[in-house]
Amino acid sequence: MDREPGLTPSPYDAPDLYDLIFESLQFDVPYYVAQGRVANGPVLEVACGTGRVLLALLAAGVDADGFDLSEPMIERLREKAAERNLPARVSVADMRDFTLTRRYARAFCAFNAFAHCDTIDEQLRALRCIRDHLEPGGALVIHMSYPSTSLWLGTDGEPVFELETPHPLNDHRLQMWDTRFKNIVEQRQRSEVELRELTAGGDVVDRTRFETTQRWIYRFEFELLFRLAGFARWEIFGGFEHEALERDDQQMLAWAWRD
Numbered sequence: 001m002d003r004e005p006g007l008t009p010s011p012y013d014a015p016d017l018y019d020l021i022f023e024s025l026q027f028d029v030p031y032y033v034a035q036g037r038v039a040n041g042p043v044l045e046v047a048c049g050t051g052r053v054l055l056a057l058l059a060a061g062v063d064a065d066g067f068d069l070s071e072p073m074i075e076r077l078r079e080k081a082a083e084r085n086l087p088a089r090v091s092v093a094d095m096r097d098f099t100l101t102r103r104y105a106r107a108f109c110a111f112n113a114f115a116h117c118d119t120i121d122e123q124l125r126a127l128r129c130i131r132d133h134l135e136p137g138g139a140l141v142i143h144m145s146y147p148s149t150s151l152w153l154g155t156d157g158e159p160v161f162e163l164e165t166p167h168p169l170n171d172h173r174l175q176m177w178d179t180r181f182k183n184i185v186e187q188r189q190r191s192e193v194e195l196r197e198l199t200a201g202g203d204v205v206d207r208t209r210f211e212t213t214q215r216w217i218y219r220f221e222f223e224l225l226f227r228l229a230g231f232a233r234w235e236i237f238g239g240f241e242h243e244a245l246e247r248d249d250q251q252m253l254a255w256a257w258r259d
Contacts, residue, residue: 009210009211010070010210010211010212011193011210011212012049012068012069012070012072012073013070013072014072014208014210015049015050015070015072015073015075015076016076017195017208018049018050018073018076019050019076020165020167020168020174020195021163021165021174021176021195022049022052023050023052024165024168025052025111027240028053028110028111028143028240029052029053029056031240032053032056032057032108032110032141033056033057033060033062035106035108035141036057036060036062036064036106036108037060037061037062039062039105039106040105041063041104041105041106041135041138042063042064042065042102042103042104042105043057043062043063043064043065043104043105043106043107043108044064044065044066044067044100044102044104044106044107044108044130044133045057045064045065045066045067045107045108045109045110046066046067046095046107046108046109046113046126046130047067047068047069047095047109047110047113047114047116048066048067048068048073048074048077048090049068049070049073049077049111049113050073050076050077050080051066051076051077051080051081051088051090052111053108053110053111054066054077054088054090055077055080055081055084055086055088058081058086058087058088059084059086065089065090065100065102065104066088066089066090066091067090067091067092067093067095067098067100068090068092068093069092069093069094069095070092071092074090074091074092077090078090095109095113095114095117095126095129095130096117096122096125096126096129097125097129098129098133100133102133103133103134103135103138104133104134104135104138105134105135105137105138105139106138106139106140106141107130107133107134107138107139107140107141108140108141109130109140109141109142109143110143111143112143112144112145112214114126114142114144115144115214115215115216115217116213116214116215117215118188118213118215119215120225123217123225124225124228124229127140127225127226127229127231127256128229128230131229131230131231131256131258134258135258136258136259137257137258137259138257138258139255139256139257139258140231140254140255140256140258141253141254141255142222142252142253142254142256143251143252143253143254144216144217144251144252144254145216145251145252146218146219146245146248146249146250146251146252147187147216147217147218147248148248148249149248150248150249151182151189151216152182152184154180154182156180156181156182157179157180157181158179159177159178159179159194160177160178160179160180161175161176161177162175162176162177162178163175163176164176167197171199171200172197172198172199172200172205173197173198173200174195174196174197174198175195175196175198176193176194176195176196177193177194177196178191178192178193178194179191179192179193179194186215187215187216187217188213188214188215188216189213189214189215189216190211190212190213191211191212191213191214192209192210192211193209193210193211193212194207194208194209194210195207195208195209195210219236219245219252222234222236222252222254223236226254226256229256231256231257231258232257232258232259233256233257234254234255234256234257235254235255236252236253236254236255237252237253237254237255238250238251238252238253239251239253240253
């Protein structure tokens with residue numbers, strides 16, 4: 001999770017730019033809000049970033065806390081919460097080693113955040129720490145993209161168009177391009193991400209480049225990790241409708257219960 005010296009800055013060091021491209025994503029927010037409302041207890045968001053999910057939980061009246069490793073992301077979240085008069089209980093902490101005073105009915109780890117645990121040791125440390133913060137009967141919910149065949153077979157070193165969104169401050173468009181470098185044996189992906197700002201006519205007027213790394217895992221790895229971390233039971237779904245996981249183009253939604 002730590003960057004090597006000399007690499008391009010992480011996107012998590014630039015929360016304003018991060019929000020320009022990601023804040024409008026809503027594909028998972030209704031699910032977490034619905035699950036938070038029926039949790040029968042407080043909710044924790046692990047790696048909450050600038051609050052895309054957490055602020056929606058709070059706005060819906062869910063008793064929710066959050067933390068993130070990036071101090072700039074947490075500061076940005078606090079600013080947004082203050083603007084919306086929402087009581088955000090958030091802190092800077094590492095999912096692999098954190099201590100909070102409360103215990104939670106649900107813990108959410110959204111939008112591939114768990115992929116930033118780079119080794120089995122880091123994955124187990126994170127899962128055990130989260131489990132320790134769950135109430136009896138509490139559950140952890142992790143969303144991760146399935147590492148599909150097309151991911152690994154895609155050409156390395158060529159920019160891939162990821163998404164486009166209107167610029168919130170002018171009539172420009174924002175595009176995200178991902179140049180990937182993959183190691184299929186280690187199940188790791190290094191990405192050189194470029195955020196482009198384009199005029200209505202398609203001219204690029206600004207570029208910002210970041211670098212990220214992710215380690216992808218498969219369904220049965222999830223199950224082994226949950227077993228080793230001490231969870232009592234688990235279920236892996238193929239999406240936010242709790243459909244069966246049957247294809248490698250689906251999303252993984254993993255539930256694991258403390259006891």
